[in-house]
Amino acid sequence: RTNYNLEKEFHGSTYWQPQNCSTYAFTNPNLLENLRRHNVLNPLLTRSATVSEAPFKRQIEALQAAGLSTRPLFGMAPSANQLVRGETPTFQEQAALDAHRAEIRRAVKLARDLLGHAEIYSYGIDEAGPETVRQEQSAxxxxxxxxxxxxxxxxxxxxxxxxxxxxxxxxxxxxxxxxWRRQEVERFHEMNPASLAAWYADPHSGPENPDYFRRVYGLLPYKSNYDNISNYVWYRNNWNDFAVMYEPQLRGLMMVYPTRDNVLDTLAWEGVREGLDDIRYATKLKLAATEALASHDADVKLLGRKALGMLAFFDESRDDMDQFRQEAIHFILKLERALKGAK
Structure with missing residues (x-):
């Protein structure tokens, strides 16, 4: 769950590249199962302008077979990237909007028929500037x-x-x-309490440092009141030690190494798994501590405050992450015993 609202789920997500990488995964369950083992249950799904029932259904079935989440579905709705450049749409712009409406209606119906919900997201124009964001509003x-x-x-x-x-x-x-990101995230949530916020880039896949990965994919976004992790990219190139011609300022972007039918896990990728596990422990701690705060027993209430204090005062940028895990387990066990009446 999220730090700021225990009713909201915290999602592990990631970009896939090239674009057909996620399409390939739905014929190769090894990739989806690897994501599940690393707590990335809501990857960004295949994006397109149109929806076809058979491929849509195959993706849903593949997610379910691998034990991944089908609610919400990030990026699976047709892209919402149609622009209106003036005060009213031109004939061509209106035709594009009408086509988009028909595809979105089809995607929503498929999601409701197959899954019983319409928590399906379209992707807008990537990294757009302010004027383009204005022009996307109609879509x-x-x-x-x-x-x-x-x-x-x-x-x-x-x-x-x-x-x-x-x-x-x-x-x-x-x-x-x-x-300053936490303040920006909180303002975004204030506009729409149901909204989601994640981060990507700076760094992209980042250094091969599992401790860094554990922090930046775990308690750092969690305590900054984000809802998701969704960095670019799980893997894009075949190696990460060399620059690529089309982006010479960057190293190759990847957290794992692709093989013929799977990926090779790295220490950094295990850091992502540990970071998301840390969020699970923090969630379990907060749920138990919140229950303890409602107790009429003063000792139980005080224990709940101490547990929340441990989480609040822990410095997720510098403190020992293994110490956090040990203290979280310690408080969770004490809270469970206290809530059952065992002192």
Missing amino acids: WKINHEEGAKVMVTTYPRGRLLYALDYIIIPGAPGPSPNP
């Missing part, structure tokens, strides 16, 4: 009218983002390099 409105949602990467753009349901903000959370 985003169609999503809402038809019961779907919208997600995209963008900088926090204040009042321009009323219609956005899920923002993926550039820059990792925490005191470095982006200490």
